[in-house]
Amino acid sequence: MKKELFSLEITYYDSENELNPKDFQLLQQAHLASQKAYAPYSRFRVGAAVRLANGEIVQGNNQENAAYPSGLCAERVALFYAHATWPDVAVEAIAVTVRSERTIINEPLTPCGSCRQVMAEYEKKSNQKMRVIMQGETGPVMVAESMNVLLPFSFVDDYLLKYKPE
Numbered sequence: 001m002k003k004e005l006f007s008l009e010i011t012y013y014d015s016e017n018e019l020n021p022k023d024f025q026l027l028q029q030a031h032l033a034s035q036k037a038y039a040p041y042s043r044f045r046v047g048a049a050v051r052l053a054n055g056e057i058v059q060g061n062n063q064e065n066a067a068y069p070s071g072l073c074a075e076r077v078a079l080f081y082a083h084a085t086w087p088d089v090a091v092e093a094i095a096v097t098v099r100s101e102r103t104i105i106n107e108p109l110t111p112c113g114s115c116r117q118v119m120a121e122y123e124k125k126s127n128q129k130m131r132v133i134m135q136g137e138t139g140p141v142m143v144a145e146s147m148n149v150l151l152p153f154s155f156v157d158d159y160l161l162k163y164k165p166e
Ligand code: THU
Pocket: 039, 042, 044, 046, 061, 062, 063, 064, 071, 072, 073, 074, 075, 110, 111, 112, 115
């Protein structure tokens, strides 16, 4: 029997003002995106902004649907658009925020598992770390230097390639 211990590092900032200018701007874009979310059912408006290695910034927000499972999270809306438009450009960072009509959320939102899996795919593909910046509508900011911190042991293409039938 063997046990392994892993350590994961998250940085907490008291506010967005402590971020470097590029990340500050990305977070601002995520906030703008959250205002345009289509979330009539949950009223939980999530905004994401993706910064690519070529400097492009792509916004996304959650898109809900009366047939609930047909909707999609903000992070994947942004990531899929980014990868569909610039398939060979790495994602440097993604910022995620949330706002609610009921109250001001002042704690960070951490992305759902499916979105983390999508981040994992692109981080591995580009072989470049994807920084994840998370904040509520206001309040402290959480930063993971690599999405791998949020989803260690993600499912990767290595398995598929290794066990693919001839
Ligand atoms: N949602 C996101 O957009 N991102 C997440 O990481 C978690 C959840 C959305 C999906 C749905 O529209 C609403 O938030 C409530 O789950």
